[in-house]
Amino acid sequence: MQTTSEYYCAYCGEPNLTFVDFSAGGQQSYVEDCQVCCNPNILYVRIDEDTLDIEIDSEPEA
Template sequence: MVDSDDDEEGWSSERIDEEFPLGDGTAETEAFVECPYCGEVNEISLDPGSGADQEYAEDCQVCCRAWLVRVRYQRDGSAEVEVIRSDS
């Protein structure tokens, strides 16, 4: 039998709304960034399932040098993407 009493688990309706705000259900999954080494534009994939704030290494598709990618998702699903040199 499933207990439907929200308060016993700490999941009141208000808390659910705070933890999982309603939106249109879309989040950016790709971005165009400029390589900080060669200046070429690269299309990169974004993974909204990895959290609101992300940091990882990715290689340029043209010159193959590694960059540090920082992604910050906003509440509306838009992503702010920053690419910096990995040697800085």
């Protein structure tokens, strides 16, 4: 199952949408470029198994 979720770019602060793949597990991390400024963000995704709520933190890729 896939859904979209929003995160804020660690560089420019603009909101972005990303696809979250539930089959990849409850804790995920991957790099995705900002749709506005094109800088790479490391996304840390956590999915609550009971409620399926998604929480995403982003940080700049070093």
